[in-house]
Amino acid sequence: MTTFVDRVELHVAAGNGGHGCASVHREKFKPLGGPDGGNGGEGGSVVLTVDSQVTTLLEYHHSPKRKATNGKPGAGGHRTGADGEDLVLLVPDGTVVLDRKGNVLADLVGHGTTFVAAQGGRGGLGNAALASARRKAPGFALLGEPGEARDIVMELKSVADVALVGYPSAGKSSLISVLSAAKPKIADYPFTTLIPNLGVVTAGETVYTIADVPGLIPGASQGRGLGLEFLRHVERCSVLVHVLDCATLEPGRDPLTDLETIEAELAEYGGLDDRPRLVALNKVDVPDGQDIADLTRASLEERGYRVFEVSAASRKGLRELSFAMAGIVAEARAAKPVEESTRIVLRPKAVDDAGFTITEEDGAYHIRGVKPERWVRQTDFNNDEAVGYLADRLARLGVEEQLWKIGAHEGDTVVIGPEENAVVFDWEPTMAAGAEMLGRRGEDHRFESPRPAVDRRREKQKGRDAAEAEFLAFEALSSGRQAAIEGDDDEDY
Incomplete structure (x- = not known):
């Protein structure tokens, strides 16, 4: 049984970030x-x-589930x-x-x-x-974010310069064994090769890799034989x-x-029309082999192919074939664009980007x-102060103002996050600016009738005096239940 696997489905899960700690220093x-709760650690990727x-x-075929460790x-003690x-x-x-949809994430x-397949979660503050x-x-801390989890598909496409294609038992493995130091399995029955064999060939100053593609028979591109499993290994080849x-x-x-059959299968697979072709008429050392090669050579050359008569046993024509392959490989390498040095690409934030929709x-x-x-994932909804802090962050971001502009009303359903992991609540606009209200979160002066300016100034002064007294009493009790105001430096966390 073969031990070669070139396509697997893998479930990867990054580690969760550690929760932040809510602690007060005592001695x-x-x-x-004062608060001395430390931050949570980052989850592994x-x-x-x-x-x-x-x-x-x-x-990965035997162990398709992989998970990194949590933070x-x-x-306490700022640890x-x-x-x-x-x-x-x-x-x-x-x-x-x-x-899972077939979109390419990375070509390694x-x-x-x-390539980071799954990003670890942030630790909570x-x-x-x-x-x-x-x-x-603060009487609360932020929760660690869950690590990213996704299903990915990994496909192996051999990195070779030359691909040998042909019917089973055409002698591809034998050619590789004499052109390079590779030692593939060779026998006198079809489908001897069950995995792509790779070899390194040196021709003059050019060093290149050569691979054979096993199992090509009529219908290979549709799944017959082993061709569909290994046709992907010719995609990177130059010849x-x-x-x-x-x-x-x-x-x-x-x-x-x-030749016509194999070309039909390559055309059915697609994407290989631009590759240069060479033809190796193999086994010319056996009886009638040279006669068939002589009869076929003219027809192949009329079709535009460069033809080489070779024999793995007697090594006839192998030098000419190896140098011909080296020449095409060198031309293909020279034609590739020169890779530029790494450039730093700056993508500034759009002027009208509010950060949410x-x-x-x-x-x-x-x-x-x-x-x-992210803020929703970081919030401990069992802690009222943490919920109020979330409301204040959303208000400062402009969520409440935008809801008013598009016609939302009190009691409307608001959903934050993707459907599979969303937070649903009834909107209460008067609960949004808790930091400025200082305990009077149920009031909303926008709905009050206009009053004379003198009265409004007096009421504002009374409100400020009451708020200051309330704040001093609140601070004296050291309850740690004060909410955030604008200008906090953790908004991007």
């Missing part, structure tokens, strides 16, 4: 020494890394939780990463190339980090070499028919955006 003669020593995806929660360790998955050179070519000049002792058997004893087969769907207002969704 002798200092019962309330799942990272794919190319390793030239890895040649198959077999390991540790913060602790930050430990970060989770990244999970590094080693993959072969030439691995293509796709999502070159030793050491990396502790109450020490949430403290400010007006919020001296296609048709290996035609001049000594086959099967009825109905000859070099020209074999609101759409009305099925009688509910759906709020989407990186910040609102």
Whole structure:
């Protein structure tokens, strides 16, 4: 049974961020020494890394679920939780990463190339980090964000310069064994090769890799034989070499028919029309092999092919074939655009980008955006102060104002986040600016009737005096229940 696997479906899950800690420093003669809750640690990420020593995806075929470690929660005494360790998955050179819909996420070519398949969650802020000049002792901390989880598909496409294509038992593995130091399995029966074989060939100053594609028979592009499993391995090749058997004893087969059949399968697979072709008439050392090659050569040259008569046993024509392949490979390499040095691309935020969008769907207002969704994930809804803090953040972002503009009314359904993990609540606009209300969150002066300016000034002064007295009493009790005001420096967290 073969141990080669070149396509797997993998479920990867990054680690969750650790929760922040809500703690108050206490020691002798200092019962309330201020908030000292530490931040949570970052969750570990799942990272794919190319390793030239890895040649198959077999390991992930047997273990298709991989998860990184979680970050540790913060602790009192300003102790930050430990970060989770990244999970590094080693993959072969030439691995293509796709999502479940077939969209390409990454094409990993070159030793050491990396791709973050799942990003670890952020650690939550502790109450020490949430403290400010007006919020001296927060009684809450932010939760750690869950790590990213996704299903990905990994496909291996061999990184070779030359691909040998042809019928089973046409002699592809034999050619590789004499052109390079590779030692593929060779036998006198079809489908001996069950995995693509790679070899390194040196021709003059050019060094290139050569691979054979096993199992090409009529219908291979539709799933017959092994062709559909391995046709993807010719996609990266610069040259296609048709290996035609001049000594086959099967009825109905000859070099020209074999060539037409293989070309039809390549055309059906698609994407290979621009590859240069060479033809190797193999096994000319056996009886009648040279005669068939002589009869076929003229027809192939009329079709525009460069033809080489070769024999893996006697090594006839192999030098000429290897240098011809090297010439095409060198031309293909020279034609590739020179890779520019890494450029830093700046994508400034649009002037009219509010950081969120609101759409009305099925009688509910759906709020989407990186910040609102992240803030919801960070909120402990069992803590009233944390919920109030979320309301204040949303108000400062402009969510309430935008809801008013588009015609939302008190009691309307508001949904924040994606449908599978959304927070749904009834909108109460008077609950939005709790930090400025200082306990009078049920009042909304926008609905009061106009009054003389003198009365309004007196009422404002009374309100300020009452608010100041209320604040001083609130601070004296050291309850740690003060909410945020505008200008906090943790809005982007």
